[in-house]
Amino acid sequence: SQSGGGGRSGALSPGPIVAGEVQRIDVNPPKGTRDFPPEEMRLRNWLFNNFKEVSRLYGFEEVDFPVLENEALFTRKAGEEIKDQLYCFEDRGNRRVALRPELTPSLARLVIQKGKSVPLPLKWFTVGQCWRYERMTRGRRREHYQWNMDIIGVPGVMAEAELISSIVTLFKRIGIKESDVGFKVSSRKVLQEVLKCYSIPESLFGKVCVIIDKIEKIPVDEVKKELMAAGVSQEAVEELLQVLSVKSLTGLEEKLGSSGKAIADLKQLFSLAEKFGYSEWIQFDASVVRGLAYYTGIVFEGFDREGKLRAICGGGRYDHLFSTFGADDIPACGFGFGDAVVVELLREKGLLPDLSLQMDYIVCALDEDLQGAAAMVAHVLRKKGQSVDLVLESKPLKWVFKRAARNNAQRLVLVGSSEWQRGVVGVKILATGEQYEVKLDELI
Numbered sequence: 001s002q003s004g005g006g007g008r009s010g011a012l013s014p015g016p017i018v019a020g021e022v023q024r025i026d027v028n029p030p031k032g033t034r035d036f037p038p039e040e041m042r043l044r045n046w047l048f049n050n051f052k053e054v055s056r057l058y059g060f061e062e063v064d065f066p067v068l069e070n071e072a073l074f075t076r077k078a079g080e081e082i083k084d085q086l087y088c089f090e091d092r093g094n095r096r097v098a099l100r101p102e103l104t105p106s107l108a109r110l111v112i113q114k115g116k117s118v119p120l121p122l123k124w125f126t127v128g129q130c131w132r133y134e135r136m137t138r139g140r141r142r143e144h145y146q147w148n149m150d151i152i153g154v155p156g157v158m159a160e161a162e163l164i165s166s167i168v169t170l171f172k173r174i175g176i177k178e179s180d181v182g183f184k185v186s187s188r189k190v191l192q193e194v195l196k197c198y199s200i201p202e203s204l205f206g207k208v209c210v211i212i213d214k215i216e217k218i219p220v221d222e223v224k225k226e227l228m229a230a231g232v233s234q235e236a237v238e239e240l241l242q243v244l245s246v247k248s249l250t251g252l253e254e255k256l257g258s259s260g261k262a263i264a265d266l267k268q269l270f271s272l273a274e275k276f277g278y279s280e281w282i283q284f285d286a287s288v289v290r291g292l293a294y295y296t297g298i299v300f301e302g303f304d305r306e307g308k309l310r311a312i313c314g315g316g317r318y319d320h321l322f323s324t325f326g327a328d329d330i331p332a333c334g335f336g337f338g339d340a341v342v343v344e345l346l347r348e349k350g351l352l353p354d355l356s357l358q359m360d361y362i363v364c365a366l367d368e369d370l371q372g373a374a375a376m377v378a379h380v381l382r383k384k385g386q387s388v389d390l391v392l393e394s395k396p397l398k399w400v401f402k403r404a405a406r407n408n409a410q411r412l413v414l415v416g417s418s419e420w421q422r423g424v425v426g427v428k429i430l431a432t433g434e435q436y437e438v439k440l441d442e443l444i
Protein backbone atom coordinates (compact mmCIF):
# COMPACT_ATOMS: atom_id res chain seq x y z
CA SER A 1 0.00 0.00 0.00
CA GLN A 2 1.26 3.48 -0.77
CA SER A 3 1.87 5.18 2.56
CA GLY A 4 1.94 8.91 2.93
CA GLY A 5 -0.61 11.66 2.32
CA GLY A 6 -2.38 11.21 5.67
CA GLY A 7 -0.93 12.47 8.93
CA ARG A 8 -0.18 15.78 10.57
CA SER A 9 -1.64 19.15 9.60
CA GLY A 10 -0.41 22.49 10.97
CA ALA A 11 3.37 22.32 11.21
CA LEU A 12 3.75 21.03 7.66
CA SER A 13 0.42 22.07 6.24
CA PRO A 14 0.65 24.04 2.98
CA GLY A 15 -0.14 27.72 3.35
CA PRO A 16 0.26 30.81 1.13
CA ILE A 17 3.82 31.09 -0.21
CA VAL A 18 5.57 33.95 1.58
CA ALA A 19 9.02 35.12 0.40
CA GLY A 20 11.69 33.46 2.54
CA GLU A 21 9.33 30.80 3.91
CA VAL A 22 10.30 27.14 3.31
CA GLN A 23 8.12 25.52 0.63
CA ARG A 24 6.64 22.30 1.96
CA ILE A 25 8.34 19.21 0.48
CA ASP A 26 6.37 16.40 -1.12
CA VAL A 27 6.08 14.00 1.81
CA ASN A 28 5.20 11.01 -0.38
CA PRO A 29 7.97 8.64 -1.52
CA PRO A 30 8.90 8.55 -5.22
CA LYS A 31 6.25 7.15 -7.59
CA GLY A 32 6.01 3.35 -7.50
CA THR A 33 7.80 3.07 -4.16
CA ARG A 34 6.47 2.47 -0.67
CA ASP A 35 7.09 3.63 2.86
CA PHE A 36 6.73 1.06 5.63
CA PRO A 37 5.26 2.84 8.67
CA PRO A 38 5.07 0.69 11.84
CA GLU A 39 1.94 -1.33 11.01
CA GLU A 40 3.08 -2.14 7.48
CA MET A 41 6.57 -2.84 8.79
CA ARG A 42 5.20 -5.38 11.29
CA LEU A 43 3.46 -7.20 8.45
CA ARG A 44 6.60 -7.09 6.31
CA ASN A 45 8.73 -8.41 9.16
CA TRP A 46 6.20 -11.17 9.81
CA LEU A 47 6.38 -12.24 6.15
CA PHE A 48 10.16 -11.96 5.91
CA ASN A 49 10.63 -13.85 9.17
CA ASN A 50 8.59 -16.67 7.65
CA PHE A 51 10.79 -16.56 4.54
CA LYS A 52 13.89 -16.75 6.71
CA GLU A 53 12.55 -19.50 8.98
CA VAL A 54 11.66 -21.69 6.00
CA SER A 55 15.11 -21.06 4.53
CA ARG A 56 16.65 -22.12 7.85
CA LEU A 57 14.48 -25.26 7.99
CA TYR A 58 15.75 -26.20 4.52
CA GLY A 59 19.39 -25.71 5.46
CA PHE A 60 19.97 -22.61 3.34
CA GLU A 61 22.53 -19.93 4.21
CA GLU A 62 21.65 -16.25 4.00
CA VAL A 63 23.61 -14.03 1.61
CA ASP A 64 23.23 -10.45 0.43
CA PHE A 65 24.46 -8.23 -2.40
CA PRO A 66 24.40 -4.51 -3.22
CA VAL A 67 21.12 -3.12 -4.55
CA LEU A 68 23.34 -1.22 -7.01
CA GLU A 69 25.10 -3.50 -9.52
CA ASN A 70 27.11 -3.13 -12.71
CA GLU A 71 24.58 -2.69 -15.49
CA ALA A 72 26.38 -5.41 -17.51
CA LEU A 73 24.95 -8.03 -15.13
CA PHE A 74 21.50 -7.48 -16.61
CA THR A 75 22.04 -6.49 -20.24
CA ARG A 76 21.08 -9.81 -21.82
CA LYS A 77 20.13 -9.63 -25.48
CA ALA A 78 16.90 -11.64 -25.38
CA GLY A 79 14.36 -8.84 -25.41
CA GLU A 80 13.32 -9.36 -21.82
CA GLU A 81 10.95 -6.89 -20.18
CA ILE A 82 13.30 -6.79 -17.20
CA LYS A 83 15.99 -5.21 -19.41
CA ASP A 84 13.60 -2.70 -20.98
CA GLN A 85 12.66 -1.55 -17.48
CA LEU A 86 16.17 -1.42 -16.05
CA TYR A 87 16.65 1.39 -13.51
CA CYS A 88 20.12 2.27 -14.81
CA PHE A 89 22.34 5.35 -14.93
CA GLU A 90 25.90 6.50 -15.28
CA ASP A 91 27.49 7.27 -11.92
CA ARG A 92 29.92 10.11 -11.17
CA GLY A 93 32.79 7.80 -12.14
CA ASN A 94 31.16 7.32 -15.54
CA ARG A 95 30.34 3.70 -14.70
CA ARG A 96 27.13 2.19 -16.05
CA VAL A 97 25.26 0.93 -12.99
CA ALA A 98 21.73 -0.28 -12.30
CA LEU A 99 19.39 -0.88 -9.40
CA ARG A 100 19.05 -4.67 -9.53
CA PRO A 101 15.80 -5.87 -11.14
CA GLU A 102 16.36 -9.42 -9.82
CA LEU A 103 18.77 -11.25 -7.50
CA THR A 104 19.97 -14.31 -9.46
CA PRO A 105 22.70 -12.53 -11.49
CA SER A 106 24.17 -11.08 -8.27
CA LEU A 107 24.13 -14.54 -6.73
CA ALA A 108 25.88 -16.01 -9.77
CA ARG A 109 28.45 -13.20 -9.65
CA LEU A 110 29.23 -13.96 -5.99
CA VAL A 111 29.47 -17.71 -6.65
CA ILE A 112 31.98 -17.04 -9.45
CA GLN A 113 33.89 -14.59 -7.24
CA LYS A 114 34.09 -17.19 -4.43
CA GLY A 115 35.12 -19.96 -6.85
CA LYS A 116 36.44 -23.13 -5.21
CA SER A 117 36.41 -21.55 -1.75
CA VAL A 118 32.70 -22.41 -1.50
CA PRO A 119 32.20 -26.20 -1.83
CA LEU A 120 29.21 -27.25 -3.93
CA PRO A 121 26.34 -27.72 -3.63
CA LEU A 122 25.52 -24.26 -2.38
CA LYS A 123 22.10 -23.55 -0.84
CA TRP A 124 21.83 -19.79 -0.51
CA PHE A 125 18.89 -17.51 0.19
CA THR A 126 18.33 -13.78 0.37
CA VAL A 127 15.49 -11.29 0.74
CA GLY A 128 16.23 -8.14 -1.20
CA GLN A 129 14.65 -5.09 -2.77
CA CYS A 130 14.47 -5.17 -6.58
CA TRP A 131 13.70 -2.31 -8.92
CA ARG A 132 12.25 -1.63 -12.34
CA TYR A 133 11.49 1.61 -14.11
CA GLU A 134 8.05 1.05 -15.55
CA ARG A 135 5.95 3.80 -17.10
CA MET A 136 3.54 4.76 -14.33
CA THR A 137 0.64 4.69 -16.80
CA ARG A 138 0.04 1.19 -15.50
CA GLY A 139 0.34 2.51 -11.94
CA ARG A 140 2.43 -0.48 -10.98
CA ARG A 141 5.11 -0.62 -8.37
CA ARG A 142 8.73 0.16 -9.21
CA GLU A 143 10.16 -1.78 -6.32
CA HIS A 144 9.38 -4.90 -4.41
CA TYR A 145 11.20 -7.25 -2.08
CA GLN A 146 11.95 -10.74 -3.30
CA TRP A 147 12.76 -13.86 -1.33
CA ASN A 148 15.17 -15.97 -3.39
CA MET A 149 16.37 -19.49 -2.71
CA ASP A 150 18.99 -21.02 -5.02
CA ILE A 151 20.69 -24.42 -5.20
CA ILE A 152 24.01 -24.30 -7.04
CA GLY A 153 25.78 -27.46 -8.17
CA VAL A 154 22.95 -30.06 -8.29
CA PRO A 155 22.07 -31.18 -11.85
CA GLY A 156 19.16 -33.45 -10.93
CA VAL A 157 15.51 -32.41 -10.39
CA MET A 158 15.74 -33.24 -6.69
CA ALA A 159 16.91 -29.62 -6.47
CA GLU A 160 13.75 -28.24 -8.09
CA ALA A 161 11.63 -30.62 -6.01
CA GLU A 162 13.30 -29.31 -2.83
CA LEU A 163 12.72 -25.68 -3.87
CA ILE A 164 9.02 -26.22 -4.58
CA SER A 165 8.74 -28.04 -1.26
CA SER A 166 10.19 -24.99 0.52
CA ILE A 167 7.58 -22.71 -1.06
CA VAL A 168 4.77 -25.10 -0.10
CA THR A 169 6.11 -25.01 3.45
CA LEU A 170 6.02 -21.20 3.37
CA PHE A 171 2.45 -21.18 2.06
CA LYS A 172 1.33 -23.57 4.80
CA ARG A 173 3.04 -21.46 7.48
CA ILE A 174 1.08 -18.36 6.46
CA GLY A 175 -2.25 -20.18 6.19
CA ILE A 176 -2.45 -20.68 2.42
CA LYS A 177 -3.71 -24.06 1.26
CA GLU A 178 -3.57 -26.05 -1.98
CA SER A 179 -7.17 -24.97 -2.59
CA ASP A 180 -5.93 -21.35 -2.66
CA VAL A 181 -2.84 -21.65 -4.83
CA GLY A 182 -1.10 -24.12 -7.13
CA PHE A 183 2.10 -24.42 -9.13
CA LYS A 184 2.12 -24.69 -12.89
CA VAL A 185 5.17 -26.75 -13.81
CA SER A 186 6.81 -27.37 -17.15
CA SER A 187 10.28 -27.62 -18.67
CA ARG A 188 11.93 -25.41 -21.26
CA LYS A 189 13.38 -28.61 -22.64
CA VAL A 190 9.91 -29.12 -24.15
CA LEU A 191 10.45 -26.01 -26.29
CA GLN A 192 14.03 -26.99 -26.94
CA GLU A 193 12.97 -30.34 -28.35
CA VAL A 194 10.40 -28.71 -30.62
CA LEU A 195 12.84 -26.08 -31.85
CA LYS A 196 15.43 -28.80 -32.50
CA CYS A 197 12.93 -30.70 -34.68
CA TYR A 198 12.69 -27.58 -36.83
CA SER A 199 16.45 -26.90 -36.78
CA ILE A 200 15.97 -23.59 -34.99
CA PRO A 201 19.42 -22.51 -33.76
CA GLU A 202 20.09 -22.83 -29.99
CA SER A 203 21.09 -19.15 -29.99
CA LEU A 204 17.41 -18.23 -30.47
CA PHE A 205 16.24 -20.30 -27.50
CA GLY A 206 16.25 -17.56 -24.83
CA LYS A 207 14.59 -15.03 -27.10
CA VAL A 208 11.90 -17.54 -28.18
CA CYS A 209 11.10 -18.31 -24.53
CA VAL A 210 10.83 -14.62 -23.67
CA ILE A 211 8.38 -14.12 -26.55
CA ILE A 212 6.33 -17.19 -25.66
CA ASP A 213 6.11 -16.01 -22.05
CA LYS A 214 3.97 -13.13 -23.30
CA ILE A 215 1.33 -15.55 -24.58
CA GLU A 216 -1.18 -14.60 -21.88
CA LYS A 217 -0.30 -10.90 -21.99
CA ILE A 218 -0.50 -10.04 -25.71
CA PRO A 219 -2.66 -11.36 -28.59
CA VAL A 220 -1.48 -14.73 -29.92
CA ASP A 221 -1.06 -13.23 -33.43
CA GLU A 222 1.41 -10.76 -31.95
CA VAL A 223 3.30 -13.66 -30.38
CA LYS A 224 3.37 -15.45 -33.73
CA LYS A 225 4.60 -12.29 -35.47
CA GLU A 226 7.40 -11.79 -32.94
CA LEU A 227 8.45 -15.45 -33.20
CA MET A 228 8.65 -15.30 -36.97
CA ALA A 229 10.48 -11.97 -36.83
CA ALA A 230 12.97 -13.71 -34.54
CA GLY A 231 13.57 -16.34 -37.23
CA VAL A 232 11.16 -19.15 -36.33
CA SER A 233 9.39 -20.67 -39.33
CA GLN A 234 5.60 -20.53 -39.53
CA GLU A 235 5.44 -24.32 -39.30
CA ALA A 236 7.57 -24.31 -36.16
CA VAL A 237 5.45 -21.53 -34.66
CA GLU A 238 2.26 -23.52 -35.18
CA GLU A 239 3.84 -26.63 -33.65
CA LEU A 240 5.17 -24.63 -30.69
CA LEU A 241 1.75 -23.20 -29.94
CA GLN A 242 0.24 -26.65 -30.28
CA VAL A 243 2.67 -28.10 -27.74
CA LEU A 244 2.12 -25.17 -25.37
CA SER A 245 -1.57 -26.04 -25.11
CA VAL A 246 -0.78 -29.48 -23.69
CA LYS A 247 -1.98 -29.79 -20.08
CA SER A 248 -0.94 -33.34 -19.22
CA LEU A 249 2.28 -35.35 -19.19
CA THR A 250 0.48 -38.11 -21.11
CA GLY A 251 -0.46 -35.55 -23.75
CA LEU A 252 3.09 -34.30 -23.83
CA GLU A 253 4.44 -37.82 -24.23
CA GLU A 254 2.12 -38.33 -27.19
CA LYS A 255 3.56 -35.17 -28.72
CA LEU A 256 7.25 -35.59 -27.95
CA GLY A 257 7.61 -39.32 -27.37
CA SER A 258 8.87 -40.78 -24.10
CA SER A 259 12.63 -40.75 -24.67
CA GLY A 260 13.37 -37.02 -24.29
CA LYS A 261 14.94 -35.32 -21.24
CA ALA A 262 11.93 -33.03 -20.79
CA ILE A 263 9.56 -35.93 -20.15
CA ALA A 264 12.09 -37.74 -17.96
CA ASP A 265 12.67 -34.64 -15.80
CA LEU A 266 8.97 -33.90 -15.45
CA LYS A 267 8.05 -37.49 -14.62
CA GLN A 268 10.75 -37.58 -11.97
CA LEU A 269 9.63 -34.25 -10.53
CA PHE A 270 6.01 -35.38 -10.24
CA SER A 271 7.14 -38.63 -8.67
CA LEU A 272 9.25 -36.72 -6.14
CA ALA A 273 6.30 -34.43 -5.43
CA GLU A 274 4.48 -37.53 -4.16
CA LYS A 275 7.34 -38.30 -1.80
CA PHE A 276 7.61 -34.69 -0.60
CA GLY A 277 3.84 -34.70 -0.05
CA TYR A 278 2.83 -31.79 -2.26
CA SER A 279 1.30 -33.56 -5.30
CA GLU A 280 -1.96 -31.69 -4.75
CA TRP A 281 -0.13 -28.40 -5.20
CA ILE A 282 1.37 -28.94 -8.65
CA GLN A 283 0.10 -29.49 -12.18
CA PHE A 284 1.82 -29.81 -15.53
CA ASP A 285 1.14 -26.88 -17.86
CA ALA A 286 3.27 -26.63 -21.01
CA SER A 287 2.40 -22.94 -21.38
CA VAL A 288 4.61 -22.01 -18.41
CA VAL A 289 7.92 -20.72 -19.71
CA ARG A 290 8.66 -17.73 -17.37
CA GLY A 291 10.03 -14.47 -18.75
CA LEU A 292 13.73 -14.72 -17.91
CA ALA A 293 15.95 -15.76 -20.80
CA TYR A 294 18.37 -17.88 -18.77
CA TYR A 295 16.06 -20.70 -17.69
CA THR A 296 17.04 -23.98 -19.37
CA GLY A 297 14.97 -26.75 -17.78
CA ILE A 298 12.17 -27.16 -15.25
CA VAL A 299 10.23 -23.89 -14.73
CA PHE A 300 7.41 -23.30 -12.28
CA GLU A 301 5.18 -20.53 -11.03
CA GLY A 302 2.82 -20.20 -8.10
CA PHE A 303 -0.64 -18.94 -9.08
CA ASP A 304 -3.86 -18.13 -7.23
CA ARG A 305 -6.56 -20.58 -8.26
CA GLU A 306 -9.17 -17.80 -8.49
CA GLY A 307 -7.07 -16.23 -11.24
CA LYS A 308 -7.38 -12.73 -9.78
CA LEU A 309 -3.69 -12.04 -9.17
CA ARG A 310 -0.42 -12.06 -11.04
CA ALA A 311 2.04 -14.89 -10.42
CA ILE A 312 2.89 -15.16 -6.72
CA CYS A 313 6.36 -16.63 -7.27
CA GLY A 314 8.35 -18.32 -9.99
CA GLY A 315 11.61 -19.99 -10.77
CA GLY A 316 13.41 -22.79 -12.52
CA ARG A 317 16.66 -24.30 -13.66
CA TYR A 318 19.37 -22.09 -15.19
CA ASP A 319 22.31 -24.34 -16.13
CA HIS A 320 24.06 -21.88 -18.47
CA LEU A 321 23.86 -18.55 -16.65
CA PHE A 322 27.45 -18.82 -15.40
CA SER A 323 28.93 -19.18 -18.87
CA THR A 324 27.14 -15.98 -19.94
CA PHE A 325 29.37 -14.32 -17.33
CA GLY A 326 32.48 -15.92 -18.84
CA ALA A 327 32.83 -18.59 -16.15
CA ASP A 328 32.52 -22.38 -16.31
CA ASP A 329 28.89 -23.45 -16.17
CA ILE A 330 27.51 -24.82 -12.91
CA PRO A 331 24.07 -26.48 -12.81
CA ALA A 332 21.72 -24.23 -10.82
CA CYS A 333 18.10 -23.56 -10.02
CA GLY A 334 16.23 -21.08 -7.89
CA PHE A 335 13.10 -19.02 -7.44
CA GLY A 336 11.93 -15.50 -6.65
CA PHE A 337 8.96 -14.81 -4.37
CA GLY A 338 7.75 -11.19 -4.22
CA ASP A 339 6.42 -9.47 -1.09
CA ALA A 340 3.42 -7.78 -2.73
CA VAL A 341 1.24 -10.33 -4.55
CA VAL A 342 1.25 -12.75 -1.60
CA VAL A 343 0.00 -9.96 0.68
CA GLU A 344 -2.79 -9.19 -1.81
CA LEU A 345 -3.66 -12.91 -1.68
CA LEU A 346 -3.66 -12.98 2.13
CA ARG A 347 -5.88 -9.91 2.15
CA GLU A 348 -8.28 -11.52 -0.36
CA LYS A 349 -8.45 -14.66 1.80
CA GLY A 350 -8.83 -12.80 5.10
CA LEU A 351 -5.56 -14.32 6.26
CA LEU A 352 -3.65 -11.18 7.21
CA PRO A 353 -2.30 -11.77 10.74
CA ASP A 354 -3.22 -9.46 13.65
CA LEU A 355 0.13 -7.88 14.45
CA SER A 356 -0.78 -5.09 16.84
CA LEU A 357 2.01 -3.37 18.74
CA GLN A 358 2.94 -5.22 21.94
CA MET A 359 4.75 -3.56 24.85
CA ASP A 360 5.53 -5.15 28.21
CA TYR A 361 5.75 -1.95 30.26
CA ILE A 362 5.14 1.76 30.18
CA VAL A 363 7.12 3.55 32.90
CA CYS A 364 6.29 7.05 34.08
CA ALA A 365 7.69 9.40 36.73
CA LEU A 366 4.95 11.15 38.70
CA ASP A 367 7.03 14.29 38.95
CA GLU A 368 9.91 15.97 37.11
CA ASP A 369 12.64 15.19 39.68
CA LEU A 370 11.86 11.44 39.47
CA GLN A 371 12.75 11.17 35.76
CA GLY A 372 16.13 9.66 36.73
CA ALA A 373 14.41 7.14 38.99
CA ALA A 374 12.07 6.22 36.15
CA ALA A 375 15.10 5.69 33.88
CA MET A 376 16.58 3.31 36.50
CA VAL A 377 13.33 1.35 36.56
CA ALA A 378 13.31 1.10 32.78
CA HIS A 379 16.95 -0.03 32.81
CA VAL A 380 16.24 -2.83 35.32
CA LEU A 381 13.29 -4.05 33.26
CA ARG A 382 15.13 -3.86 29.94
CA LYS A 383 18.06 -5.86 31.37
CA LYS A 384 15.49 -8.55 32.09
CA GLY A 385 14.37 -8.48 28.47
CA GLN A 386 11.20 -6.50 28.99
CA SER A 387 10.16 -3.93 26.38
CA VAL A 388 9.65 -0.59 28.06
CA ASP A 389 8.10 2.62 26.77
CA LEU A 390 9.68 5.18 29.10
CA VAL A 391 7.65 8.41 29.29
CA LEU A 392 10.34 11.01 28.59
CA GLU A 393 8.67 14.18 29.85
CA SER A 394 6.04 15.22 32.38
CA LYS A 395 2.64 14.15 31.14
CA PRO A 396 -0.83 14.06 32.72
CA LEU A 397 -1.87 10.56 33.81
CA LYS A 398 -4.73 10.64 31.29
CA TRP A 399 -2.14 10.97 28.53
CA VAL A 400 -0.09 8.09 30.00
CA PHE A 401 -3.07 5.76 30.12
CA LYS A 402 -4.05 6.68 26.57
CA ARG A 403 -0.53 5.95 25.34
CA ALA A 404 -0.44 2.67 27.29
CA ALA A 405 -3.65 1.58 25.58
CA ARG A 406 -2.35 2.57 22.14
CA ASN A 407 0.92 0.68 22.71
CA ASN A 408 -0.94 -2.27 24.14
CA ALA A 409 1.32 -2.10 27.23
CA GLN A 410 0.69 -4.94 29.66
CA ARG A 411 1.80 -3.11 32.79
CA LEU A 412 2.14 0.50 33.92
CA VAL A 413 4.86 1.42 36.42
CA LEU A 414 4.37 4.69 38.26
CA VAL A 415 7.40 6.14 40.05
CA GLY A 416 6.06 8.28 42.88
CA SER A 417 7.96 10.28 45.48
CA SER A 418 6.69 8.60 48.68
CA GLU A 419 6.94 5.12 47.16
CA TRP A 420 10.46 5.82 45.91
CA GLN A 421 11.40 6.94 49.44
CA ARG A 422 10.22 3.51 50.61
CA GLY A 423 12.23 1.76 47.89
CA VAL A 424 9.18 0.64 45.89
CA VAL A 425 7.26 1.57 42.75
CA GLY A 426 3.58 1.17 41.88
CA VAL A 427 2.65 -1.41 39.22
CA LYS A 428 -0.76 -1.65 37.54
CA ILE A 429 -1.76 -4.65 35.40
CA LEU A 430 -3.71 -2.77 32.75
CA ALA A 431 -5.87 -5.67 31.59
CA THR A 432 -7.31 -6.31 35.05
CA GLY A 433 -6.71 -3.05 36.88
CA GLU A 434 -4.94 -4.99 39.65
CA GLN A 435 -2.21 -2.88 41.22
CA TYR A 436 0.59 -3.53 43.71
CA GLU A 437 3.87 -2.12 45.00
CA VAL A 438 7.19 -3.85 44.37
CA LYS A 439 10.85 -3.31 45.18
CA LEU A 440 13.01 -2.30 42.25
CA ASP A 441 15.00 -5.54 42.18
CA GLU A 442 11.82 -7.63 42.38
CA LEU A 443 10.35 -5.99 39.31
CA ILE A 444 9.25 -8.20 36.42
Ligand SMILES: OCc1cccc(Br)n1
Nearest residue numbers: 130131132141142143144
Ligand atom coordinates in the same frame (compact mmCIF):
# COMPACT_ATOMS: atom_id res chain seq x y z
O1 LIG B 1 8.76 -8.99 -10.80
C1 LIG B 1 9.39 -8.07 -11.61
C2 LIG B 1 9.82 -6.90 -10.80
C3 LIG B 1 11.17 -6.57 -10.73
C4 LIG B 1 11.54 -5.47 -9.98
C5 LIG B 1 10.59 -4.74 -9.35
C6 LIG B 1 9.28 -5.13 -9.46
BR1 LIG B 1 7.94 -4.16 -8.59
N1 LIG B 1 8.88 -6.20 -10.17
